[in-house]
Structure formats: structure tokens, C-alpha cells
Amino acid sequence: MRYPPGTEIPPELRDVHRRAVRLEWLTVAYLLSAIVAIYFTLGSSQAMKGAWLEDLLSLLPPIAFLVADRIRYRPPDKAFPYGYHRAVEVAFLAGALALLIMGVFLIGDSVLKLLAGDHPPIGMVELFDWQVWLGWLMIAALLWSAVPILIIGRIKTRLAEQLHDKVLNADAAMNRADWMTGGAALVGVIGIGFGLWWADSVAAIVIGFDVTRDGWKYTRAAMADLLDARPRRLDESGVHALVGEVRELVAGLDWIDVAAVRMRELGHVISVSVLAVPRAVDDDLLERVEDATQRICALDWKLQDVVVAVVRELEDAPEDVLVHGRR
Amino acid sequence: MRWLALLFVCVLTAGCQYPRDPEGTLDRVRGGTLRVGVAPVEPWEAVEKQLLREFARTLDARVEWVEGSESELMAALEGRRLDIVIAGLDRSSVWIKEAALTRPYVTVQSVIGAPDPTTARRLSDDLEGERIAVEAHSPEAAKLETDTDAVVVPVESLADVRGPAAVPDYLLDDLGLVRTDAELDEHGHAMAVSLGENAMLVTLERFLLDREAYARELLEREGKP
Numbered sequence: 001m002r003y004p005p006g007t008e009i010p011p012e013l014r015d016v017h018r019r020a021v022r023l024e025w026l027t028v029a030y031l032l033s034a035i036v037a038i039y040f041t042l043g044s045s046q047a048m049k050g051a052w053l054e055d056l057l058s059l060l061p062p063i064a065f066l067v068a069d070r071i072r073y074r075p076p077d078k079a080f081p082y083g084y085h086r087a088v089e090v091a092f093l094a095g096a097l098a099l100l101i102m103g104v105f106l107i108g109d110s111v112l113k114l115l116a117g118d119h120p121p122i123g124m125v126e127l128f129d130w131q132v133w134l135g136w137l138m139i140a141a142l143l144w145s146a147v148p149i150l151i152i153g154r155i156k157t158r159l160a161e162q163l164h165d166k167v168l169n170a171d172a173a174m175n176r177a178d179w180m181t182g183g184a185a186l187v188g189v190i191g192i193g194f195g196l197w198w199a200d201s202v203a204a205i206v207i208g209f210d211v212t213r214d215g216w217k218y219t220r221a222a223m224a225d226l227l228d229a230r231p232r233r234l235d236e237s238g239v240h241a242l243v244g245e246v247r248e249l250v251a252g253l254d255w256i257d258v259a260a261v262r263m264r265e266l267g268h269v270i271s272v273s274v275l276a277v278p279r280a281v282d283d284d285l286l287e288r289v290e291d292a293t294q295r296i297c298a299l300d301w302k303l304q305d306v307v308v309a310v311v312r313e314l315e316d317a318p319e320d321v322l323v324h325g326r327r
Numbered sequence: 328m329r330w331l332a333l334l335f336v337c338v339l340t341a342g343c344q345y346p347r348d349p350e351g352t353l354d355r356v357r358g359g360t361l362r363v364g365v366a367p368v369e370p371w372e373a374v375e376k377q378l379l380r381e382f383a384r385t386l387d388a389r390v391e392w393v394e395g396s397e398s399e400l401m402a403a404l405e406g407r408r409l410d411i412v413i414a415g416l417d418r419s420s421v422w423i424k425e426a427a428l429t430r431p432y433v434t435v436q437s438v439i440g441a442p443d444p445t446t447a448r449r450l451s452d453d454l455e456g457e458r459i460a461v462e463a464h465s466p467e468a469a470k471l472e473t474d475t476d477a478v479v480v481p482v483e484s485l486a487d488v489r490g491p492a493a494v495p496d497y498l499l500d501d502l503g504l505v506r507t508d509a510e511l512d513e514h515g516h517a518m519a520v521s522l523g524e525n526a527m528l529v530t531l532e533r534f535l536l537d538r539e540a541y542a543r544e545l546l547e548r549e550g551k552p
Contacts, residue, residue, distance in 0.1 A: 119349055119523020121427030124532040131536055133529055135346055195347035197523045 001293055004083065004271075004305040005075065013163060013301070020159045020168055021069060024062040027152055027171070031059050034145035041137045044120045046113055046204040047188030048138055050106045054181045054211060055145055057098045061171035064091030068167065072267060082305065085267030092167050093222035099174065100215030107208035114201040120192055138189045146182025149175045161234060164268045164302055166225075169234045170218050177214050181207045228264040245299055246272055247323050255279055255288050256325035260317045271305035272296055275317075278310055279325070285310065346525040352410055353386075353526040361388045364400030364412040370549040371415030375518065377545055378432075379411065382534050401425050407521055411531065417514040427522050431515025432535035433542045436496045437467045438511065439477075440504025442489065450491055451508035460485065460492040467493045470511040485552040497543075497550040 009017050038052045071087040074080075122135045153175030160168035184203040191199020221236045231240035247261050259276040274292070278285060292308045314322070344353065361383045365372060376392070383390045393400070393409060400412045405425045416422070418431055439459060441447035450457060454477040461468045463481035471479050471493045485492055485502060492504060499506055518535070520528045535542070 119521075121520075121522050121528055122346065122525050123427065123528045124430055124536065126430065126536065131533065133346060135525075192523075192525065193346040195349045195351075195526075197349040 001290060003076070009163070010301040016159055016162050020156070020163060020165070021066070023152065023156060023159065024065050024168075024171070027062045027149075027156075027175075028059060028066070030148060030152070031055055031062075034141075034149075035059075037141040037144050041134060041141045043122050043134050043138065045122065045138065045185070045189060045192065045200050046110050046118075046120065047185035047200045047207065048142070050110070050204045050207045051142060051145060051181045051185040053102055053106065054178055054207070057102050058149075058171075058174050058178050060098050061091070061095040061167055061174055064088075064095055065165075065167045065171060067091065068267075082266065082271075085269055088165070088167050088267040089222065089225050089265075092170060092218070093226070095167070095170055095174070096215060096218035096222045098215075099177075099211060100219050103208050103210075103212030103215045105208075106211060107205055110201045110204035110208060114198060114205070117197075118201070119197040120200050122189075122192055135189055135193050139186060142182045142186045142189065146179040146186070149182075150179040153179065164234060166221070166234065166265075166268060173214055173218070177211055180210055225265055231263055231265050231270050240270070242270060242300055242303065246296055246303070249295060249299065250274055250276075250292070250323045251326055253288075253292055253325060255285075256323075258314060258325065259323050260314055260321045261323050262321060266305060268302070269304040270302045272303055272307070274306075274308045275311050275314060276308060277312065277314055344526050346529060348524040348526040350407060350521070350524060352407075352521060352524040353530055356386055356388050356410060356527070358387045359389075360391050361386065362391050362393065362408070362410045364393045364395060364403060364409040364414075366397045366400060366412075366414035367394060368415040370546065370551070371413065371516070373549040374433075374542065374545045375413035375415075378535065378538065378542060379413065379518075381538075382531060385534065386530075397422075401519070404519060404521055410521065410524075410527065412519040414519075415516065416519055417516050419514070420517075420519075422519060425522070426519035427524070427528050428517040428519055429528065429532045429535060431517050432539055433546055434513060434515045435546075436510050436513045437470060437493060438496050438499070439491055439493050439507045439509040440499050440502060441491045441507050442504065444505055446491060447505040447507045454509055458490060460488040460490060461494075467495070467511060474511060475509075494552075495550070497546045498552050500547065501550070501552055 035052065035055045038048060038055060042048050042052060068087040068091045072084045074084045076083040124131055125134045125137065153172045156168055156172035156175065160172055184207045188200040188203030217236060230243055232238065233240055243263055246263060250256060250259050250261055255278055257277045257279045259274050262273050264271055289308050289310060293306050296306045297303055363379055365376065380390060397414045400409060400414065401422050403409045404412045412426065416428065418428055420428060439450055441450050454475045457477045458480050459471060459477045460480045460482050461471050462485055463483060468479060468481055471477060482488055485494060492502065493511060494502065494504065496506065518531065520531060
């Protein structure tokens with residue numbers, strides 16, 4: 001058997017991966033420009049503050065992706081015998097927590113402002129002798145922070161699916177929250193213009209709930225990953241299809257009486273360990289184990305750290321993880 | 328995008344006031360009464376009153392003046408019993424949470440003035456050990472003491488001073504002083520409007536921004552040593 005490698009992406013996905021890296025660099029550059037644009041038009045609008053905070057935090061996932069990208073291809077060594085795949089998960093948890101905290105803060109802050117009946121003032125500004133209502137500049141800055149990210153996020157979702165990359169997917173989700181935030185803030189600022197002083201805080205609260213929901217979802221997912229939960233789909237909507245496929249494959253091996261199949265995610269690859277009770281012990285057993293390992297690996301490139309161990313019996317194994325061999 | 332286009336159409340065609348006031352201050356004042364709180368602070372009272380008299384005229388409004396301390400007036404403004412407060416406020420005011428401040432319509436620097444150009448050049452380089460006159464108990468005196476190593480000479484009235492003095496820049500001409508490069512401080516002066524009354528705020532700001540030179544003129548005329 002080949003020692004589980006640290007390198008993970010198959011040749012046919014290299015191009016996809018390169019595009020993802022390029023896109024993340026582009027995201028960082030673009031977000032910086034949006035952050036600067038909103039900062040200078042911030043004024044005293046709650047929704048603008050929300051949009052700005054969100055943009056600021058949106059920097060985390062792409063940076064985490066780019067940092068993890070430098071680390072995760074290192075081959076396994078003495079200190080890290082499983083390789084560095086999970087560098088991505090550290091980044092994933094950090095990004096998700098940031099999202100959650102920001103959402104809660106935004107809701108709390110805006111509710112207080114709303115209850116206090118704060119009427120946000122938006123006055124005039126002078127730009128090189130040109131007098132303009134600050135609200136118009138806010139609207140321009142928000143459009144710049146909302147429209148391009150909508151397109152970038154769409155592309156990212158597609159790449160994340162191909163690469164099974166959770167950080168990239170969380171990042172795409174953050175981008176979605178980003179343009180929705182921009183849109184809500186836009187409604188808030190335009191509302192202020194129409195004399196609806198509460199529009200701004202209400203928009204910020206709506207934004208806050210959306211951000212909190214995303215944050216909670218991804219924090220839970222990150223914690224589940226750390227607890228070695230079974231692999232889930234990229235968008236956390238259910239069990240990963242490979243779980244069923246591997247169990248099916250193991251059930252089809254005629255030399256296995258019963259086996260415990262355990263799968264977990266290591267960053268964006270999946271690790272499989274099979275504890276198998278053979279029907280009989282004979283000279284071919286070693287060949288069969290090797291063959292089973294290879295067949296599991298061949299199912300999908302994501303299945304990388306695959307171990308099949310032969311045991312005499314399986315005591316106290318939960319029924320759910322057991323697979324009974326078909327004859 | 329469609330509602331954004333709709334907004335533009337509304338703003339352009341209807342000619343409707345945008346931004347608008349949540350409490351309708353501007354509509355009420357137009358053709359009615361502008362309620363102005365005034366804190367008696369020289370020379371700002373005269374300057375700002377003159378500006379607001381002209382502002383009221385553009386709105387066909389008459390002005391009702393209410394005198395009081397800055398704190399009283401701000402409380403009344405926050406409770407929407409007043410429309411504008413003038414009190415020689417500057418943009419670094421502590422009232423930023425209770426009231427909306429306009430953009431600065433005039434900026435005043437505290438500078439060191441010299442009796443002649445030669446002294447001015449010397450003072451621009453270095454103030455160490457120089458005797459600088461300054462009005463006793465004034466903010467300029469405080470600034471001079473803490474920020475420079477000049478010898479502070481407090482005087483009761485700047486009118487009789489012959490040597491260099493630290494003064495607000497609008498007094499330089501009156502005192503026959505030459506400006507040096509030594510600046511102590513800078514304040515952008517503003518008026519206060521009720522929070523969130525953005526139509527009122529924007530209308531007043533437009534009025535003031537168009538009259539920056541005029542405001543400066545008023546200040547030079549009203550400011551006396």
C-alpha cells in the first residue's frame with residue numbers, strides 16, 4: 001500500500017485550483033477597495049457600518065484560503081504523520097466564528113439604536129469644490145461593494161464544488177451575505193433620504209440576522225469537523241454521497257463477514273478506516289485487504305487516507321457503522 | 328436595480344425634496360418661523376446671527392431667537408423645540424451625538440503673529456525662549472503653554488501689545504501683526520441642526536458653503552481684540 005500522501009489535488013483539477021487561487025487574490029484586492037470606499041462614506045449610518053464590518057470580515061476566508069494553500073501540500077512528516085490537510089479547518093473555524101460574532105454584534109447594536117430612536121444625520125460633503133449629498137456617495141460605494149462580489153461569489157461556488165473545498169465554499173457564502181448586506185444598506189440609506197429614520201437600523205438588523213445565521217451554520221460545521229463527524233456535503237445540507245458508496249463497496253466484498261466503516265473529513269479530503277472481520281483466514285487475505293484498499297481509493301480522488309484492518313471480532317460496535325457482507 | 332432606477336426617476340422628475348426630513352422641519356420653516364437658539368459668545372453671536380437672518384430670508388421665514396447656555400439650547404434642540412443652535416460651535420464639539428453639525432463654514436487658526444516680517448521669519452523657525460503675548464485665561468494661552476517652549480506673557484488686552492502675540496487669525500489685521508508659520512490650533516466652525524433632519528441640514532449646509540468668503544468677512548469685521 002502507498003503511504004497516504006500529503007498532496008491531494010488530482011492533475012485534472014490543478015487548473016481549477018489555480019483559478020481558485022487567482023480568484024481569491026482578486027477577492028482580497030477588490031475587498032480592500034470596497035473597504036476603503038465605504039470607510040470614507042461611512043457617516044453615521046448603522047447599515048453602512050454593518051456593510052463595512054462585513055467587508056472587513058470577508059477578508060478572513062480568502063486570506064485563510066491563501067495561507068492554508070501554502071501549508072496543506074506539505075508531505076506528512078514525523079511531527080504531522082497525517083499531513084497538513086486540516087490546516088484548512090483551522091481557517092474554516094476562525095472565519096465562521098468571526099461571522100457569528102459580527103452578526104450578533106450588529107443585531108444588538110442596531111436594536112439599541114432603534115430603541116433609542118436615533119435619527120441618523122447625513123449631510124453634505126465637498127469633493128474638490130463639488131458639493132454633493134453624502135447619501136449619494138454612500139449609494140455609489142455600496143453599489144461598488146455589492147455588484148462585483150455577486151459575480152465573484154457565483155464563480156467561487158462552482159469552483160468549491162469541484163474542489164470539495166469548504167473554506168472556498170464558506171467564502172462564497174460570505175460573498176453572498178456581502179452583496180445582500182450591500183443591498184440592505186442601500187435600502188437603508190435611500191430610506192433615510194425619504195425621511196424614514198428607522199429604515200437604516202431595520203436594514204442593519206435584517207443584515208445582522210442573515211450574517212448570524214450563516215455564522216452559526218458554519219461554526220457548527222467547523223465544530224463537527226473537529227469532532228470527526230461523518231463527511232457532509234459541501235453546503236452542509238446532508239451526508240456526503242461517498243459515505244454510501246464506500247459502504248456499498250465494502251458490503252460487496254465477499255470475503256468480509258462484517259465490517260465497521262468509519263469516515264471523516266481531513267480538510268478537503270476524506271479519510272476512511274475499515275475494521276473488517278473476515279469469513280476465513282487464509283493465504284490470500286493480505287491480497288484481499290490490499291485489493292479492498294485500492295478499490296476504495298479508486299472510487300474518488302477525495303478518498304486519500306484509506307486503511308483496511310483485519311480484526312478477529314467487533315465488540316460493542318454501534319449497529320449504524322456496521323456493514324454486513326453479502327454472500 | 329429596477330427600484331433604484333425608479334428612485335432616480337422620482338428624484339429627477341418630481342423635483343421632490345431629497346433627502347427629506349423625518350419630522351418635516353424644512354417644510355414647517357419655509358414660509359413660517361425658524362427657531363434659533365443663540366448662546367451669547369463673541370464674536371460668533373453677531374456673525375452667525377447675520378448668516379441665519381439671510382438664510383431665513385431664502386426660506387421666507389421669520390426668525391425667533393432664543394437665548395440660553397449651550398447645554399440648555401442643545402437639550403431643546405434634541406427635543407426638537409429648536410431648529411438650529413448657534414454657539415460658536417466647532418466640529419470637534421462634544422454634542423456630536425445629540426445634534427447634527429454642519430460642515431465647517433469658516434476655519435479659524437490660532438497663530439503666532441509678529442510685529443514685522445523679520446521677526447515673523449525668526450519666529451517661524453523657532454519659538455524657544457521667545458516672549459509671546461497672549462490674552463490671559465484664553466484657549467490660546469493654554470495651547471501656547473503646553474505645546475511650545477515659548478515664554479508665555481499673559482495680558483489683559485491684546486490692543487496695547489507691541490511685540491509678538493498668539494491670536495486667532497482673524498485678529499491679525501486689527502492688531503497690525505504679520506502671520507508666522509507657527510500655528511497652535513485649528514477649528515472648523517459649524518452650526519447645529521436636529522439629528523436626522525437631513526433636508527434642513529443639507530439646505531443650511533448648501534447655504535453656508537456658498538458663503539464661506541462672506542462668513543470670513545463678517546468674522547474679520549465683528550472680531551475685535
